[in-house]
Amino acid sequence: xxxxxxxxxxxxRTLLTAxxxxxxxxxxxxxxxxxxxxxxGAGRPVIGRARGExxxxxxxxxxxxxxxxxxxxxxxxxxxxxxxxxxxxxLEQPTVLGVQEVLFHQLAAVEExxxxxYKMVGxxxxxxxxxEYSGIFYDARRLTVKWxxxxxxxxxxxxxxSATWGNTVTRIVTWAELHDSVTGRDFLHINSHFDHQAxxxxxxxxxxxxxxxxxxxxxxxxxADCNAxxxxxxxxDILVTDGGLRDTWLxxxxxxxxxxxxxxxxxxxxxxxxxxxxxxxxxxxEVRAAAINTWTRDGRYPSDHTPVQALLKI
Numbered sequence: 001x002x003x004x005x006x007x008x009x010x011x012x013r014t015l016l017t018a019x020x021x022x023x024x025x026x027x028x029x030x031x032x033x034x035x036x037x038x039x040x041g042a043g044r045p046v047i048g049r050a051r052g053e054x055x056x057x058x059x060x061x062x063x064x065x066x067x068x069x070x071x072x073x074x075x076x077x078x079x080x081x082x083x084x085x086x087x088x089x090x091l092e093q094p095t096v097l098g099v100q101e102v103l104f105h106q107l108a109a110v111e112e113x114x115x116x117x118y119k120m121v122g123x124x125x126x127x128x129x130x131x132e133y134s135g136i137f138y139d140a141r142r143l144t145v146k147w148x149x150x151x152x153x154x155x156x157x158x159x160x161x162s163a164t165w166g167n168t169v170t171r172i173v174t175w176a177e178l179h180d181s182v183t184g185r186d187f188l189h190i191n192s193h194f195d196h197q198a199x200x201x202x203x204x205x206x207x208x209x210x211x212x213x214x215x216x217x218x219x220x221x222x223x224a225d226c227n228a229x230x231x232x233x234x235x236x237d238i239l240v241t242d243g244g245l246r247d248t249w250l251x252x253x254x255x256x257x258x259x260x261x262x263x264x265x266x267x268x269x270x271x272x273x274x275x276x277x278x279x280x281x282x283x284x285x286e287v288r289a290a291a292i293n294t295w296t297r298d299g300r301y302p303s304d305h306t307p308v309q310a311l312l313k314i
Contacts, residue, residue, distance in 0.1 A: 019057040046256050047309050049093040053183050055312045057248075058094035059223035059277050061193070061305035062110065064101040075266035075301065080107040082262060083224045084302035089113030094309065096178070097137040098191030098223030104129040105198040110137065113160035117141045121148040122191075127160040134174050134193050144227055146186065148176035153192070153205045177218065177283060180314070187219040187314050194235060195228045206235035209245045213237050213282060219314045220245075226303065230275035245280040248310040252290035260292050265304045269294045279310045286313040 029086040050056040062085060065078035073081065085106075089097075090113040099110060104124060111118070114137055122135030140144070153171040163170050175190045190209060195201035206226075213220045222245065228235040230247060239245045249255065261273015281287065289311040295302070 003249045023024045044089075044288075045091045045093070046293050046295075047092060047094075047289065047311050050095050050311060053313055055096065055180070055314060056092075056306055056309065057189075057221050057223060057279055057312055058092065058097045058308040058309045059100075059101040059191070059225070059279050060097060061225045061277060061303060062102045062106060063303040063305065064103050065106055076304065078106065080300070081302050082106070084297050084300055085109045086113035087297060088293075088302050088307070090115070091295075091308075092293070092309070093139075094137075095139050095142065095222075096189050097220065098134070098174075098189065099137065100132070100134050100191075100193040100225045102133045102135065102293055103131075104133070107133070107135075114139075119145075121145060121176050122150060125152070125161070125170045125172045131161075131170065132193075134172050134191050136174050136176050136189050136191050138176075138178060138189075144179045144181065146177040146179055148174070150313075151173045153194075153201065153208060163201075165195075165201040165204045167195040167196060167201035168197070171195050171201065173205075173208070173212075175212065183314065185219070185314055187221060188213075188216045190220060190222045191225075192222075192224040192226075194224060194228065199234065202226070202228055202233075202235045203238065206238040206243075210238055210245075213243070213245065216282075219285050220280075220282045221285070221312065221314075222278070225277050227276055230278060236278075239280060244283065246283060246285065246287065248279045248281060248287045249275065249290045249292070249308070249310070252287045252310065254289045256289050256291040257293060260294055260306065262292060262306045262308060263304065264294070264301070264306060266301050269306070277305055277308045279308055281310075281312065287311070288313060 070077040119140045120137045124131040151157040152162045154164040156162045173192045194205045260269035262277040291309040293307045
């Protein structure tokens with residue numbers, strides 16, 4: 001494929017008037033430096049708000065709200081997960097956050113946790129506020145969006161809701177060029193959620209992202225629930241083994257948490273589980289630390305996925 005669908009024909013539009021696209025939010029957490037081997041759920045951040053030139057990136061599948069299908073007391077019940085999501089994000093304060101599966105009404109819990117100094121780009125995969133978001137939140141005290149866009153992972157990337165690669169669920173990419181006022185540098189943040197059923201869709205999606213990165217001409221931070229195993233899957237080979245992106249968990253100077261699979265599904269973290277949630281970067285981005293965060297409050301998880309984090313220097 002010489003030109004990736006999703007790259008050709010996509011202008012650097014500023015779609016900031018799209019429904020649900022931008023939120024202004026507030027930050028209350030104190031400055032925190034990187035932790036050293038802290039226990040998730042201990043009341044202290046594993047990384048926390050980044051200092052100086054360092055940047056704290058996070059990928060977090062929030063888990064969509066199955067309205068009417070869950071009951072109070074069940075691990076998946078959103079009204080009881082929402083305050084946990086807020087508390088966790090208030091604690092960690094990532095500089096950039098790529099979220100997956102968030103419905104419009106769930107954005108409030110994310111916004112409350114991050115605080116009023118954060119903003120978001122992205123809209124629902126069904127158009128406007130409809131469907132799940134794969135949005136990018138960023139700390140607007142430090143970062144400025146130069147442009148952003150969203151497209152559909154299909155042969156018709158500009159057609160809202162399109163899915164043509166064997167997947168029955170619509171999949172999207174949100175991407176933004178960000179200017180860092182601390183370092184004076186620009187970088188590209190790409191966020192996505194690959195399909196959970198169709199291998200062809202995952203492969204084609206990985207190729208799109210690979211070609212995006214190759215054409216960017218900037219340092220890139222890629223956050224995603226890839227629904228594929230790190231180290232032993234076709235999407236990983238396309239992006240990392242052959243594609244040249246760096247796996248932040250493996251490349252980190254320090255791993256601040258024990259290894260665990262990133263989809264515990266509200267169960268005990270599995271040290272033999274698979275990593276399907278990734279943060280990848282282009283070569284040249286220094287990875288000072290990484291974490292797979294199994295934070296809980298009173299034994300309850302905010303999501304069926306664990307957030308993954310990286311402390312970077314771009």
